[in-house]
Amino acid sequence: MERVRTKSANRIKGSLGDGIVLFIIYFLVGVITLIVLVPLIHVVACSFSSPNAIGSGKVWLWPINITLAGYRGVFSDKSIITGYANTFFYTVVGTMINLAVTVPCGYALSKKTLPGRNYFMIFFMITMYFGGGMIPTYLLIQSLGLYNTRLVLLILGAFSTYNCIICRTFFSAFPEELEDAARIDGCGVFRCFLQIVMPLSKALMGVMVLYFAIGHWNSYFSAMMYLNKDEYKPLQLILRRLLIEAQQNLQMMEGAAGAAGEAGEAAADAYNTAQLIKYAVIIVSSVPVMILYPFLQKYFDKGVMLGSLKG
Amino acid sequence: MAKNKGEEIINSKSSLKKRIWKHLPYYIMMLPAVAYVAIFCYVPMYGIQIAFKNYKPVWGFQGSPWVGLKHFESFVTGPNFWMLLKNTLAISIYSLLAGFPIPIILALMLNEVILKIRKPVQTILYAPHFISTVVMVGILNLILSPSMGIINNIIEVLGGNRIYFTIKPEAFRHIYVWSGIWQGMGWSSVIYVAALSNVDENLHEAAKIDGASLLQRIRYINIPTILPTIMILLIMRIGSLVSVGYEKIYLMQNSLNLETSEVISTFVYKRGILNTNYSFSTAVGLFNNLVNVILLLIANFISGKLSESSLF
Numbered sequence: 001m002e003r004v005r006t007k008s009a010n011r012i013k014g015s016l017g018d019g020i021v022l023f024i025i026y027f028l029v030g031v032i033t034l035i036v037l038v039p040l041i042h043v044v045a046c047s048f049s050s051p052n053a054i055g056s057g058k059v060w061l062w063p064i065n066i067t068l069a070g071y072r073g074v075f076s077d078k079s080i081i082t083g084y085a086n087t088f089f090y091t092v093v094g095t096m097i098n099l100a101v102t103v104p105c106g107y108a109l110s111k112k113t114l115p116g117r118n119y120f121m122i123f124f125m126i127t128m129y130f131g132g133g134m135i136p137t138y139l140l141i142q143s144l145g146l147y148n149t150r151l152v153l154l155i156l157g158a159f160s161t162y163n164c165i166i167c168r169t170f171f172s173a174f175p176e177e178l179e180d181a182a183r184i185d186g187c188g189v190f191r192c193f194l195q196i197v198m199p200l201s202k203a204l205m206g207v208m209v210l211y212f213a214i215g216h217w218n219s220y221f222s223a224m225m226y227l228n229k230d231e232y233k234p235l236q237l238i239l240r241r242l243l244i245e246a247q248q249n250l251q252m253m254e255g256a257a258g259a260a261g262e263a264g265e266a267a268a269d270a271y272n273t274a275q276l277i278k279y280a281v282i283i284v285s286s287v288p289v290m291i292l293y294p295f296l297q298k299y300f301d302k303g304v305m306l307g308s309l310k311g
Numbered sequence: 312m313a314k315n316k317g318e319e320i321i322n323s324k325s326s327l328k329k330r331i332w333k334h335l336p337y338y339i340m341m342l343p344a345v346a347y348v349a350i351f352c353y354v355p356m357y358g359i360q361i362a363f364k365n366y367k368p369v370w371g372f373q374g375s376p377w378v379g380l381k382h383f384e385s386f387v388t389g390p391n392f393w394m395l396l397k398n399t400l401a402i403s404i405y406s407l408l409a410g411f412p413i414p415i416i417l418a419l420m421l422n423e424v425i426l427k428i429r430k431p432v433q434t435i436l437y438a439p440h441f442i443s444t445v446v447m448v449g450i451l452n453l454i455l456s457p458s459m460g461i462i463n464n465i466i467e468v469l470g471g472n473r474i475y476f477t478i479k480p481e482a483f484r485h486i487y488v489w490s491g492i493w494q495g496m497g498w499s500s501v502i503y504v505a506a507l508s509n510v511d512e513n514l515h516e517a518a519k520i521d522g523a524s525l526l527q528r529i530r531y532i533n534i535p536t537i538l539p540t541i542m543i544l545l546i547m548r549i550g551s552l553v554s555v556g557y558e559k560i561y562l563m564q565n566s567l568n569l570e571t572s573e574v575i576s577t578f579v580y581k582r583g584i585l586n587t588n589y590s591f592s593t594a595v596g597l598f599n600n601l602v603n604v605i606l607l608l609i610a611n612f613i614s615g616k617l618s619e620s621s622l623f
Contacts, residue, residue, distance in 0.1 A: 022423060025423050029420050036435055037435055050444065055459055057467075101343045103348060108337035133597060135583040135589050138584060157355055158351075182590075189340075219563075236444075239443075239445045242447060246447070285446060286446055
């Protein structure tokens, strides 16, 4: 009886202070969530609003004078459609190449009996900390004749040491008996990998697809360095032109919009419409990723933990 | 073809040649990765020699004359050196000091939130991580726009004057760092949240019985549990102190904010690719890379002395 009483007394004494701390924690988490959410909602709201409502600063978190004009503007731009198709191609084919190069390598490196395993690990890991840098890589791409070809975006980054280590850690945790049994039954290494190991690695593949696919979808720098043909350009380069380079033109338009009279009004309209299209293009370009990611979210914890374990 | 008999796997006394032969399929699996790394990572390392040469494409690698450390000297004594170094270090130290602790604190807080609320909150907090750099900078330009951006609208409602943030050199670092935190804090906290799920519940129960408060339990149970993870990530961050996110910085640059926004990597890109100063910018890139490696080794050494955690 005595012990039970002290226990509950402690809990009550502790719980008042704990209650305040918990309240503060919930409050702060709520504030942080709002800070993340509000700009996202604002961009979505703007993309559905009328150009004038955006121009006059009336849009906060709900669209004003709902219109699809922004989205019509986006889809009437041929270069966005081309960019979208290109990015889709680079993402799908590029991710398949990534998986074909990286995952089997991680599997092979997970075999503790593999002669020279540690040397291969060193060979790969050095590249995480030291590399040739931007210019020698650029010169290499040029001398290989990959400059201004679609191939360059598919091949560059085909292998990722970091992701390979994640794969290796994942496969290391596999029970050996499973494969040994199949081997004794005459199953070869490749068949064993494809028919026994792969079907049991859905969590790993989920994480890998997510990392690689989003990397392809979002990257712009390699494309900017290695491609200058418009028909090869991925969506992010088109976005860069629309969202960032166009800023200077817009500043001029802004100046013109300040001028009085009909010319000024027309300039203001054109300016506001250009801004509206920016909001819409942000949504259009981000939707595929935002759809993909919640489905793969359940694998995040596992994937990130795998990456944190050192080789 | 390698035949894999169970007994042979168990018999470890077989000669190296035999063992290699038996593992042939695994080497074939590694072949694409090894070939890729050899060509696209190690060949450029060989290409670093142009940092010590006066490389002209028409002369080729072999034909270009050696010039020793000339390019390094002209970079270090050049007019941009101190500005570049200062900008690079200021941005990365600022990012580290502000951006490193926040995900840890966030994870410690999320750990106390009940699962039903935590899951949707995490879904929201992770989302910005998946926004591309181009879109992120585009959003920044829009919401910071002097004429119609929401931030300036708020400033005006509160009675202030509209500010043209994106061209102000003194605003650049704050915009860069805090937009990075906004975008990355959720995602960076995943690793700590995952590490916290390994905390032994019995420890918490025992501590509760001994009358430990929630804050004490966080301080003496949760933080020590994730400390090794914190140390490893800290070492890696310090190892990349001189390599800042140039893809984002490059997009945020304009002619008016260059005095704070020009960093070593964007300088390498402009001088090397845009102005085709290949040798000089390779030297600058190599300088950058070497400083990174040295910082990484120092951080790893110190961490190894102070705690058990080290990368190698």
